[in-house]
Amino acid sequence: xxxxxITIRELYSDPEKYAGQVxxxxxxxxxxxxxxxxxFIQINDxxxxxNLQIVVESEKSDNYDEIKSQNISTAFEITGELVLTxxxxxxxxxxxxxxxxxGESTSEYPLQPKSHTPEFLRSIAHxxxxxxxxxxxxxxxxxxxxxxxxxxxxxxxxxxxTPIITSSDAEGAGDMFxxxxxxxxxxxxxxxGDVDFSEDFFGKASFLTVSGQLNGEAFAQAYRNIYTxxxxxxxxxxxxxxxxxxxxxxxxEIAFAGINEAMDLAEAMLKHxxxxxxxxxxxxxxxxxxxxxxxxxxxxEKVAKSDFAKVTYTDAIKILQESGKKFExxxxxxxxxxxxxxxYLTEVYFQGPVFVTDYPKDIKAFYMHINPDGKTVAAFDCxxxxxGEIIGGSQREERYDVLVNEIxxxxxxxxxxxxxxxxxxxxxxxxxxxxxxxxxIIMYLTGVSNIRDVIPFPRTTGNAEF
Amino acid sequence: xxxxxITIRELYSDPEKYAGQVxxxxxxxxxxxxxxxxxFIQINDxxxxxNLQIVVESEKSDNYDEIKSQNISTAFEITGELVLTxxxxxxxxxxxxxxxxxGESTSEYPLQPKSHTPEFLRSIAHxxxxxxxxxxxxxxxxxxxxxxxxxxxxxxxxxxxTPIITSSDAEGAGDMFxxxxxxxxxxxxxxxGDVDFSEDFFGKASFLTVSGQLNGEAFAQAYRNIYTxxxxxxxxxxxxxxxxxxxxxxxxEIAFAGINEAMDLAEAMLKHxxxxxxxxxxxxxxxxxxxxxxxxxxxxEKVAKSDFAKVTYTDAIKILQESGKKFExxxxxxxxxxxxxxxYLTEVYFQGPVFVTDYPKDIKAFYMHINPDGKTVAAFDCxxxxxGEIIGGSQREERYDVLVNEIxxxxxxxxxxxxxxxxxxxxxxxxxxxxxxxxxIIMYLTGVSNIRDVIPFPRTTGNAEF
Numbered sequence: 001x002x003x004x005x006i007t008i009r010e011l012y013s014d015p016e017k018y019a020g021q022v023x024x025x026x027x028x029x030x031x032x033x034x035x036x037x038x039x040f041i042q043i044n045d046x047x048x049x050x051n052l053q054i055v056v057e058s059e060k061s062d063n064y065d066e067i068k069s070q071n072i073s074t075a076f077e078i079t080g081e082l083v084l085t086x087x088x089x090x091x092x093x094x095x096x097x098x099x100x101x102x103g104e105s106t107s108e109y110p111l112q113p114k115s116h117t118p119e120f121l122r123s124i125a126h127x128x129x130x131x132x133x134x135x136x137x138x139x140x141x142x143x144x145x146x147x148x149x150x151x152x153x154x155x156x157x158x159x160x161x162t163p164i165i166t167s168s169d170a171e172g173a174g175d176m177f178x179x180x181x182x183x184x185x186x187x188x189x190x191x192x193g194d195v196d197f198s199e200d201f202f203g204k205a206s207f208l209t210v211s212g213q214l215n216g217e218a219f220a221q222a223y224r225n226i227y228t229x230x231x232x233x234x235x236x237x238x239x240x241x242x243x244x245x246x247x248x249x250x251x252x253e254i255a256f257a258g259i260n261e262a263m264d265l266a267e268a269m270l271k272h273x274x275x276x277x278x279x280x281x282x283x284x285x286x287x288x289x290x291x292x293x294x295x296x297x298x299x300x301e302k303v304a305k306s307d308f309a310k311v312t313y314t315d316a317i318k319i320l321q322e323s324g325k326k327f328e329x330x331x332x333x334x335x336x337x338x339x340x341x342x343x344y345l346t347e348v349y350f351q352g353p354v355f356v357t358d359y360p361k362d363i364k365a366f367y368m369h370i371n372p373d374g375k376t377v378a379a380f381d382c383x384x385x386x387x388g389e390i391i392g393g394s395q396r397e398e399r400y401d402v403l404v405n406e407i408x409x410x411x412x413x414x415x416x417x418x419x420x421x422x423x424x425x426x427x428x429x430x431x432x433x434x435x436x437x438x439x440x441i442i443m444y445l446t447g448v449s450n451i452r453d454v455i456p457f458p459r460t461t462g463n464a465e466f
Numbered sequence: 467x468x469x470x471x472i473t474i475r476e477l478y479s480d481p482e483k484y485a486g487q488v489x490x491x492x493x494x495x496x497x498x499x500x501x502x503x504x505x506f507i508q509i510n511d512x513x514x515x516x517n518l519q520i521v522v523e524s525e526k527s528d529n530y531d532e533i534k535s536q537n538i539s540t541a542f543e544i545t546g547e548l549v550l551t552x553x554x555x556x557x558x559x560x561x562x563x564x565x566x567x568x569g570e571s572t573s574e575y576p577l578q579p580k581s582h583t584p585e586f587l588r589s590i591a592h593x594x595x596x597x598x599x600x601x602x603x604x605x606x607x608x609x610x611x612x613x614x615x616x617x618x619x620x621x622x623x624x625x626x627x628t629p630i631i632t633s634s635d636a637e638g639a640g641d642m643f644x645x646x647x648x649x650x651x652x653x654x655x656x657x658x659g660d661v662d663f664s665e666d667f668f669g670k671a672s673f674l675t676v677s678g679q680l681n682g683e684a685f686a687q688a689y690r691n692i693y694t695x696x697x698x699x700x701x702x703x704x705x706x707x708x709x710x711x712x713x714x715x716x717x718x719e720i721a722f723a724g725i726n727e728a729m730d731l732a733e734a735m736l737k738h739x740x741x742x743x744x745x746x747x748x749x750x751x752x753x754x755x756x757x758x759x760x761x762x763x764x765x766x767e768k769v770a771k772s773d774f775a776k777v778t779y780t781d782a783i784k785i786l787q788e789s790g791k792k793f794e795x796x797x798x799x800x801x802x803x804x805x806x807x808x809x810y811l812t813e814v815y816f817q818g819p820v821f822v823t824d825y826p827k828d829i830k831a832f833y834m835h836i837n838p839d840g841k842t843v844a845a846f847d848c849x850x851x852x853x854g855e856i857i858g859g860s861q862r863e864e865r866y867d868v869l870v871n872e873i874x875x876x877x878x879x880x881x882x883x884x885x886x887x888x889x890x891x892x893x894x895x896x897x898x899x900x901x902x903x904x905x906x907i908i909m910y911l912t913g914v915s916n917i918r919d920v921i922p923f924p925r926t927t928g929n930a931e932f
Contacts, residue, residue, distance in 0.1 A: 007622075008620065017625075027690075028688075028720050028893045028896075029893070035528075045688055045690055045711065045722075046686075046688055046689040046690030046691070047622055047689075047691070050798070054831065073892040073893040074893050075722075075893040075894065075895045077722075102722070102893075102894075102895050102896075103864065103890075103893045103894035103895050104893070105513075105891070105893045106891060106892065109892045125684075126681075126684035126885045126886075126888060126889065127684070127688075127888065127892065129684070129685055129688035129689065130687075130688045134731040135688065135689075138624065138626070138685070138689075139624060139689070141625075141627070142625040142626070144614055145615075145625050145627075146619045146625065149611075149612055149615045150616075153612045156473075156475065156513055158605060158608045159607075159608040159612065159712060160604070160608070160613050160922055161607070161611075161697070161921070161922055162922065162923065163712065163922070163923045163925060163930070163932070164630070164697045164712055164930075165643075165699075165711070165712055165925050165930050166930060167931065168932070175647070177631075177645045177646065177647060177667070178645070178646050178647065178650065179643045179644070179645060179674065180643065180644050180646065180650070181641075181643060181644065181701045182650070184646070184653055184661045185653065185655075185660065185661045187650055187651065189651075193648045194650050194651065201643065201701055201703075201711065201927065201928075202925065202927075202928060202930035203928040203929070203930075204930060205929070206930045208645065215592075215922065215923055215932060218591075218592035218593070218595070218932075219595055219604070219922065220512075221494075221596075222494075222512055222593075222595035222596045222601065223512040223595065223601075223604075223605070224493075224511055224512030224513055225512070225513070230696070230697065231627070231630045231696065231697065233630075233631075235647045235667055236510075237667075245631070245667065245668075246629065246630055246631055248627060253917075255512065256492050256511075256541075256543075256568070260516040264617065266738055281559075291796065308533045316539065385540045398569065419592045419931075419932055422592060423592065424569075425571070425572060426571045426572065426575045426593065427494045427495070427539040427540050427541040427568075427569045427570070427571045428541065428568075428569035429492075429541045429568050429569050430568075454627065455627070456626055456629070456681065456685065457629040457681055457833065459629060459631050460668040461667065461668075462667075462668060463668060463669070464629070464631050464632060464633040464668035464669075464670070464672045465633065465885075466629070466634070466681060466684075466885055
C-alpha cells in the first residue's frame with residue numbers, strides 16, 4: 001500500500017498498522033526547526049491533540065529552500081514513510097519524501113510559541129483554538145456536549161428546543177436583553193408617550209430567554225422525561241470569572257417524579273459526562289493536568305466513583321455552626337449559603353459531592369414545591385469540591401392553589417402565568433428538574449478558572465467581538 | 467413478581483415478558499369511556515407514541531364513581547394484570563385492580579378528541595404535544611437532532627457553539643434583530659444626535675446571529691472538521707409556511723476539502739438522519755403516513771437508498787430549456803433557480819435527490835470559491851423531490867487576494883472582515899461547508915407543511931407567546 005491519506009488520530013490509535021508504510025498526512029505546522037541539511041516540523045491536523053513529527057531532508061526535497069522559509073501555521077501536505085521511534089520522545093515520525101505547501105503563514109502569525117496572557121489570547125479568539133490549551137478545552141467542550149445528548153437519549157429523554165426569544169420574563173432569574181427591530185432613535189410612541197411595542201416585530205416587548213424551564217415543564221407533562229440544551233442570557237454587568245452574558249444550559253424535567261429522582265438523575269448525568277470525557281479526551285486531560293490544574297484527573301476519577309452525600313439545608317446550617325470555623329459571612333437559618341460555606345461542606349465535612357436539600361422558601365424561586373413544614377421547599381443544590389454549586393434543582397409546585405398563592409404572595413403578575421398554571425389544571429403530576437450551566441461543568445472538567453476561556457467566542461460586558 | 471413500575475414503551479417492546487404479571491403504570495388519559503359496570507381508559511405515559519388500554523370494573527374499584535367523573539388528561543397511576551389480547555385491536559390491555567388519581571383534569575380541557583384547526587392548536591402550544599400529531603412530530607424532532615450529533619461525533623467532528631449575539635453583520639444573509647439594554651424611550655445620544663451604542667451592553671450595536679459559518683470556519687482551520695447546531699434568526703416580515711424568525715441550523719465545515727467532499731458529507735448525513743428516524747420512530751412515521759402525508763415512509767426509504775445525482779447549474783439550465791415545459795419564471799443562465807425549476811429537476815428529470823453545482827458568482831455569497839472560469843463559484847444546492855432545496859453549501863474562497871477583491875467589488879466594508887481574512891493569512895487551506903435548516907428536514911421527515919408546526923414554541927411576525 002502506498003500514499004494513503006491518514007489522519008494523525010488514526011496514527012496514534014494504531015501506529016503498528018502504518019509502520020513502514022508510505023502515507024500522506026496534511027495539517028498545520030505547530031513548530032518548525034529547519035536546519036541546513038535536515039529539519040523537523042511538528043504537524044497537527046486537527047483530528048487529535050498531539051502532533052506528528054515530520055523529518056525533512058534537503059537531499060530528498062527539491063523545495064527544501066521553500067520549506068525552510070515557512071512559518072508557524074503554514075498548511076502542509078506530506079508524503080513519506082512512517083517510522084516507529086520507540087526510543088525517542090515521540091512514538092513515531094514521518095520521513096518526508098514529498099512536502100507540499102498548501103497555504104503559507106507569515107512571521108507575523110500572532111500565536112508564536114511563547115507565553116501569552118489570557119487577555120491577549122481572547123483578543124485572537126479566531127486563532128486560539130490552534131494553541132494546545134484551547135485545542136484541549138474546546139475538544140472537551142465538544143465531547144461533554146455529546147455525552148449529555150447521549151446520556152439523555154439513551155434514557156429515552158426527549159430533547160426540546162425551548163424558545164430563545166420570549167415575551168414572558170421568567171421572574172427573578174435575572175436581567176434580560178431586549179430583542180427589537182424598532183428604530184432605536186425614533187421609536188413609535190403611544191398616545192401616552194411610551195414606546196409602542198405593539199409596533200415591534202413580535203407585537204410586544206420581547207427578550208432573550210434566561211431559562212427554558214417553564215417551557216420544558218409543558219413538554220414534560222406530555223413526554224414525561226425531557227431535557228433542553230441551548231443558549232441562555234443574562235444582562236447583568238457582573239464582570240467576574242464566572243459570569244458571561246451568553247452561556248449554554250441543560251435543563252432536564254421529569255414527570256411522575258420528585259426531588260429524589262431528580263438528584264439521582266443529576267448524579268448519574270455528572271458521572272456519565274466525566275466518564276465519557278476521561279474515556280475520549282485522555283491526551284487533553286493529561287495536558288491540562290500538567291499545565292493548568294495539578295490533580296485534575298484524580299479529582300474527576302474520584303467524583304465519578306463516589307456516592308454523592310445528601311444533607312438538608314437545616315442540618316447543613318448546624319454542621320457549619322458547630323464546625324468551629326470562622327466564616328466571613330454569618331451562618332444562620334434563612335440565609336443563602338455562600339461559596340465559603342458550600343466549600344466547607346463539600347471539601348471538609350463530606351469530602352466529596354453533596355446534595356443540600358430543602359432550602360428556606362424565601363430564598364428560592366416561586367415555582368418550587370412547598371414542603372409540609374410550610375417553611376422549606378423541595379429544592380436541591382449539588383456541591384462539588386473546589387467549585388461549590390454545580391447544579392440547582394427542585395421539585396416543582398404541582399398544586400394549582402398553592403402555586404397561585406405563592407405567585408400572589410410574591411407580588412408577581414398572575415396574568416403572565418396563565419399557560420403555566422394550565423399545566424396544573426389538566427392532569428398535573430409531581431415533577432422535578434434542574435439546571436446545569438454547561439460552562440460550569442467545562443470549567444470543572446478542564447480546571448480552567450475563567451468562563452471566557454471555555455467559550456469559543458465569549459460575550460461579556462463590552463465584548464461581542466468576532 | 468408484582469407491582470413493578472413499567473413504562474408503556476417497555477410494554478410495547480416486549481409484551482410477552484409482562485404477560486400475566488401485575489404491574490403499575492402511570493400516565494395521562496387520552497380517552498375515557500366509563501360505563502356503569504366497566505370502562506376503558508386509554509393511557510399515554512409519554513414514553514411511547516401509543517396508548518395502553520386500561521380496563522376498569524366497578525366491582526374491583528372502590529373509587530369507581532370517582533374514576534367515572536374524570537376527564538381527558540387526568541393523570542392516573544394504575545396497578546393491574548397485563549393481559550395479551552391477540553384478537554383485539556390493541557395487542558394487550560391492563561385489567562386494573564387499583565386506580566389512583568394523581569392529578570385531575572376538567573371538562574374545559576381544550577384538547578378534546580375532535581378536529582382542531584392548526585391555528586387553534588398553535589394557540590395552545592403548551593398542550594398540543596399531548597395530541598397524536600404533535601407527539602409524533604416533536605419526538606421525530608428530538609431523534610433527528612440526536613441523529614445529527616451522533617453522525618458528526620462518530621466521524622470525529624468537533625461540535626462548536628458559535629455565538630448567538632454578534633456585532634458583525636454577516637452581509638447579505640438577511641435582516642437582523644437588535645439586542646440591547648439601552649433605555650428604549652430615551653437612548654443615550656452622541657454629540658451628532660445619533661444613538662450612542664458605545665453605551666449599550668456590548669459597547670457597540672449588537673444583533674442576533676443569522677449564521678455561525680464564519681466563526682465555524684475559524685474552528686475548522688484548527689480542528690479540520692467541525693459543525694455547529696444552534697439557533698439562528700431572521701427579522702424579515704415573511705409570513706409564509708416556510709419562514710420563522712427563530713430556527714435551528716446545522717453548519718458543518720471541513721478543511722483540506724472541497725465541494726465534492728462537502729456534497730459526500732451532506733448525502734451521508736441526510737441518509738443517516740433518515741435511517742435513524744425510520745429505525746427509532748416507526749410508530750410515529752406510520753401515524754403521519756396515515757394521517758398527514760400518504761407515501762411519507764416510501765419517500766424516506768427511497769431517498770435513503772438512492773445515489774444522489776450531480777449536475778452543474780449550466781447543464782441544469784440546458785435541461786430546463788430543453789424540457790419543453792412552460793415555467794412561470796423564465797429560465798436563463800444567470801438567474802437563480804425557482805422552486806418550480808428545482809422541482810422539475812429533482813422530480814421529473816432526475817427522479818431523486820440531486821446536487822446542482824457551480825452557480826453564477828453574482829447570485830451567490832461573497833465567501834464562495836471562484837472557479838477557474840471566473841464566472842461561477844464552487845457552490846452547491848441539494849434538491850429533493852417535493853421540497854426543492856434542502857441544503858446549500860460551497861467551497862469557501864481560501865485565497866486572500868481573491869477574497870479581498872470580492873469583498874471590495876461588492877462594496878462591503880472590509881474592516882468588518884479583518885479576523886475572517888486572517889484565516890487566509892496564516893495557513894489557509896481549501897475548505898468547504900454547508901447549512902441545513904433543521905426545521906426544513908423535520909418538515910421533510912414528517913410531511914408537515916407549516917414550519918410553525920414543527921417548532922415547539924414558534925416565533926414569527928407578531929408572535930412570541932409562551
